[in-house]
Amino acid sequence: MQKTRLDTARIRAARRVIDPMFRDTPLYRCEALEPHLGCAVSVKLETANPVRSFKARGTEVVASRLADDGPRAVVCASAGNLGQALAWSGRCRQLDVTVVASRFATRTKLDRIRALDARLELVDGDHELARERAAVIAHRESIRLVEDSLDIETCEGAATIGLELVAAGPSFDAVLIALGGGALATGVGHVVKALAPEVEVICVQPLGAPALTYSWRQRRIVTTDSTDTIADGVAGRVPIPAVLDDLLVVADDAVLVHEASIIAGLRMLLDHAGLVVEPSAALGIAAILEDRDRFAGRHVATIVCGSNVDMDAYHRWVGAPIHTS
Amino acid sequence: MQKTRLDTARIRAARRVIDPMFRDTPLYRCEALEPHLGCAVSVKLETANPVRSFKARGTEVVASRLADDGPRAVVCASAGNLGQALAWSGRCRQLDVTVVASRFATRTKLDRIRALDARLELVDGDHELARERAAVIAHRESIRLVEDSLDIETCEGAATIGLELVAAGPSFDAVLIALGGGALATGVGHVVKALAPEVEVICVQPLGAPALTYSWRQRRIVTTDSTDTIADGVAGRVPIPAVLDDLLVVADDAVLVHEASIIAGLRMLLDHAGLVVEPSAALGIAAILEDRDRFAGRHVATIVCGSNVDMDAYHRWVGAPIHTS
Numbered sequence: 001m002q003k004t005r006l007d008t009a010r011i012r013a014a015r016r017v018i019d020p021m022f023r024d025t026p027l028y029r030c031e032a033l034e035p036h037l038g039c040a041v042s043v044k045l046e047t048a049n050p051v052r053s054f055k056a057r058g059t060e061v062v063a064s065r066l067a068d069d070g071p072r073a074v075v076c077a078s079a080g081n082l083g084q085a086l087a088w089s090g091r092c093r094q095l096d097v098t099v100v101a102s103r104f105a106t107r108t109k110l111d112r113i114r115a116l117d118a119r120l121e122l123v124d125g126d127h128e129l130a131r132e133r134a135a136v137i138a139h140r141e142s143i144r145l146v147e148d149s150l151d152i153e154t155c156e157g158a159a160t161i162g163l164e165l166v167a168a169g170p171s172f173d174a175v176l177i178a179l180g181g182g183a184l185a186t187g188v189g190h191v192v193k194a195l196a197p198e199v200e201v202i203c204v205q206p207l208g209a210p211a212l213t214y215s216w217r218q219r220r221i222v223t224t225d226s227t228d229t230i231a232d233g234v235a236g237r238v239p240i241p242a243v244l245d246d247l248l249v250v251a252d253d254a255v256l257v258h259e260a261s262i263i264a265g266l267r268m269l270l271d272h273a274g275l276v277v278e279p280s281a282a283l284g285i286a287a288i289l290e291d292r293d294r295f296a297g298r299h300v301a302t303i304v305c306g307s308n309v310d311m312d313a314y315h316r317w318v319g320a321p322i323h324t325s
Numbered sequence: 326m327q328k329t330r331l332d333t334a335r336i337r338a339a340r341r342v343i344d345p346m347f348r349d350t351p352l353y354r355c356e357a358l359e360p361h362l363g364c365a366v367s368v369k370l371e372t373a374n375p376v377r378s379f380k381a382r383g384t385e386v387v388a389s390r391l392a393d394d395g396p397r398a399v400v401c402a403s404a405g406n407l408g409q410a411l412a413w414s415g416r417c418r419q420l421d422v423t424v425v426a427s428r429f430a431t432r433t434k435l436d437r438i439r440a441l442d443a444r445l446e447l448v449d450g451d452h453e454l455a456r457e458r459a460a461v462i463a464h465r466e467s468i469r470l471v472e473d474s475l476d477i478e479t480c481e482g483a484a485t486i487g488l489e490l491v492a493a494g495p496s497f498d499a500v501l502i503a504l505g506g507g508a509l510a511t512g513v514g515h516v517v518k519a520l521a522p523e524v525e526v527i528c529v530q531p532l533g534a535p536a537l538t539y540s541w542r543q544r545r546i547v548t549t550d551s552t553d554t555i556a557d558g559v560a561g562r563v564p565i566p567a568v569l570d571d572l573l574v575v576a577d578d579a580v581l582v583h584e585a586s587i588i589a590g591l592r593m594l595l596d597h598a599g600l601v602v603e604p605s606a607a608l609g610i611a612a613i614l615e616d617r618d619r620f621a622g623r624h625v626a627t628i629v630c631g632s633n634v635d636m637d638a639y640h641r642w643v644g645a646p647i648h649t650s
Contacts (some may be wrong), residue, residue, distance in 0.1 A: 026350070045373050050354050276595065307415060
């Protein structure tokens with residue numbers, strides 16, 4: 001395999017500093033889903049923890065290194081899950097955490113960040129503006145800026161999911177990974193390609209937030225002017241070049257899915273797996289729904305990456321039949 | 326501690342034959358619930374596995390012993406979760422599994438039992454009639470009868486949850502355990518009382534199915550003529566004497582809760598923890614809601630024991646505000 005910024009030995013080391021509460025998450029076949037999808041489906045469940053997403057794997061690595069020998073203050077931009085996780089990991093280690101988010105971010109994510117004692121600063125724009133603002137704060141206050149997907153700890157933390165998938169033994173044919181900033185996809189992708197290269201690594205992004213997928217396809221950074229998706233956790237517009245470089249090494253494919261498929265995925269995970277998840281976590285199921293032939297008869301693992309969702313919106317999404325466009 | 330039928334060394338041995346998929350389940354603080362409950366709450370989540378309940382811990386023990394040196398055919402009566410788990414554990418080991426259930430049992434549970442290749446026989450009565458019928462089948466066909474809570478393997482399997490609770494370290498003040506046949510309560514209760522006796526063991530049963538609680542309070546078997554509760558998983562009428570004897574040793578208290586509290590618990594777990602659960606799994610939260618003073622400021626662990634629920638009924642329960650009677 002070509003080199004990426006990641007290193008399997010470092011990922012194993014990262015695993016050791018992550019609170020066990022966030023590791024060794026459930027991984028199980030979900031047979032009740034399978035008649036509806038036409039393939040064997042295993043779920044890697046990253047929601048049964050205090051922050052309800054996989055992001056604490058990365059923030060545990062960040063915060064434990066800071067607690068050892070870094071500045072005691074840290075800032076990140078977040079659509080909500082990274083901020084919540086950093087607040088949690090920072091609180092355990094008496095770090096000063098500031099989170100910058102869009103004021104349009106999912107309310108429950110913002111509420112949880114506040115509840116975890118972080119300073120929350122809202123910007124009147126989207127996630128990209130929050131990223132800019134966080135950088136300004138870090139510079140002005142001389143504190144550590146955590147940049148999701150760029151900072152190697154965030155990728156290493158996410159990559160520990162890959163170690164668990166590979167260690168589980170049952171040979172998946174493919175793993176479906178939500179693609180946002182790219183930490184999850186490059187992290188898990190690196191481990192899978194390093195240790196189980198026969199497993200297909202497929203990234204899934206909404207058609208309404210396709211910048212990194214377009215970039216992967218064109219092998220150069222492509223930005224978009226706006227995003228339009230319910231999958232708030234993956235709604236970026238400006239991919240990071242170093243992340244794209246890694247993604248070009250580890251991803252076998254990057255696919256885009258319609259909003260209606262994401263909603264169908266949400267509903268399917270609720271009805272047949274009993275799982276309430278946020279839209280980003282339904283991207284894998286959405287990808288299967290949009291290309292059943294591709295997955296027919298194969299064994300697919302999908303990472304259910306988060307469940308922080310506004311319940312009102314959730315009930316609207318899953319409550320009434322939605323017609324696929 | 327007075328003796329029970331259980332033995333901690335045997336429980337540790339049982340743990341080794343349980344598929345790892347059912348062990349080391351998530352255990353985490355759920356802070357978003359806490360402002361609504363007035364105490365610290367940790368969730369022990371037994372739903373993120375192929376059968377969506379804790380019951381496979383017991384059936385793994387049963388089935389692995391049968392696979393070693395028992396008959397190759399087995400029958401049980403079940404409200405649905407034990408049957409599903411026995412079907413799963415039996416299928417893995419090429420055992421012939423028959424499940425007897427009430428035809429009024431939760432439909433999704435019956436569907437999953439059939440999907441797991443078990444023979445399903447329905448009786449035109451409640452769970453107690455299913456128990457009688459299973460015994461008749463076992464006798465007639467000379468096959469192994471698995472009696473939930475009476476057969477020691479079912480208690481030992483459930484008891485492994487107790488090992489994990491105790492190993493987790495954070496000293497809970499109390500553990501809330503759904504009380505049905507008693508396998509979960511006597512199993513977990515035994516381990517907690519043996520290894521962490523300062524932790525209060527509190528059993529919770531619906532007012533609509535109070536037989537074992539009344540029996541515990543009166544220290545003699547009390548049966549009821551009928552049950553009336555949405556918590557189908559714990560709706561028994563005829564307690565087992567040997568189980569009551571153990572419960573008298575390990576339980577510090579047994580409380581009864583209203584249906585409205587169970588529904589409030591379901592809704593709270595959905596809204597604040599993102600968990601879809603079956604009514605039996607909300608009994609712990611219901612107990613806190615009914616006696617906030619008792620738990621105020623304490624750290625309580627509640628075992629979320631299952632999530633096999635008919636989604637139509639679930640939506641009815643959580644969909645509209647219910648007024649407490």
